[in-house]
Amino acid sequence: MTITEFIKSDVKAVLQARGHLPYKLTLGAMSEHYKVSLTPVRHAVDELVDEGVIRRKDNGRLEAQPEVLKGVKLAPPKEGATERKLYEIIRQDVISRSLKQNTEYLREQATAEQYGAGRTVVRQIFSRLAGAGLIEHVPRCGWRVHPFSEQDMHDYLDIREMLELKALDLARSHFKDNELQNLLKANKPGKGRAKSELDFDLHDYWIERCGNRYISEFFKRYSPFYNTLFNCAVIDETVKREMAREHCDILKCLLDKNWRGARKALSQHIQDQREAVSRMIEYLNAKTTT
Template sequence: MTLPASAEPRRNLTEHIYQRLKQDIFDFRLLPGDRITENVIAEQMSASRTPVREALMRLQREGFVEVFYRSGWQIRPFDFQQFEQLYDVRVILEMAAVSRLCELQPTTELEALQAIWLVPIEERQSHGPSVCQLDEHFHLDLVRACGNPELARIHHDLTERLRIVRRIDFTRDNRIEATYREHAEILHSITQRRADQAQLLIRTHIEESKAEVRKITLHMLFEARQHQDDSRRLA
């Protein structure tokens, strides 16, 4: 069905507002519990309330915001029990993926990952948000490389839901260093076709991240936002 001429610009504007709000949530400019209104967002985005409402409804379906019909919208507070459940599913998916990779011939995806993670210390990234993005792609690429599109789709959706808490894990230098070391060990075990070791390493690696989530407090969220602001000023 062909959209009316006026529908396409509105859809693009809705997508723009959706992406902006989602990034504000991920960058902790909007914290869990913050209240927002359609009128204020519309003014900030130089838009009408209709595309703003459409963007917020999409974020609501994805679990990032919730609506209070008499008092606007709220950034959804963290549900730590749900995060732990998502991490448990992630362990299962990635263990299956690395086991399958140990049975396959080396792929270009694995070679590309080795070029990023198997580097001398002086060539490593140290910027937290950049390492966080590289880490996310490491796990997405591992799952994609095993050749199961449905597994990759489910894993991608799960990654989207966990992204906000995983970013806090990369505000400290020791976690960045540990990520490089653990990723290198996982890649070595895959290239050596040691499936049991690869599964143990990926499980331990994810469990470490899961443990960090348990330590998150509101104070840490404010610190993370400050860290993001400082990094942006230095960039």
């Protein structure tokens, strides 16, 4: 659903439900209400006029025609669909730039104009992407994309394995069986046609409980970027099934107090991600060029 389509759908749904709109029927008021630029609003209004939902009077003013929608079955738009749609579009663009080593600065105004959105909305999206480690704000320059490097990914996995195994050892006395059982239930390898269920929270479980702030700060600083790139590439059911099985192996060992087995299973799980790095790059490059 495009921003224009969302605005049209929302106007129809509100008119049908209330018989009037909660804002003045002007381009400026609608732009402010939907937090977008005038362009998608203008397109939406033109199409609504063509459909008879809005009438353009002789003096140029707009007038809603809610009676046109009586008896019409509408699919109500999802709340926040505009921003979610825009977030996904911009995120994929940022990922593409990262893989292509394109570190050209992103600017809020230019991005807002490109997607027909409000600058405030774009700034909020950029802040979310910065929180995911994909971009960083450079004063007076804009937002810089974090360039991806395959060697950096392998180096990260080297350090990650050492520190996460240490975190697992340190957190051992803080594990609770009921919490481990909940994590186990959240990871289900698919059987037959059933899809696998995958939950990455188990890694944070022992990192948060290890009590070592240096380990915690390492993962807080570096893992969001790599996790974002890696997780969005895990779409193959075979990969999901294997990862879910490995998660379960780790958790079952922890529940059995088999610490050596848990360390071995975690180490193997992290090492297996090395093989997925090349597939991830191929997948993301293909996705961003289609």
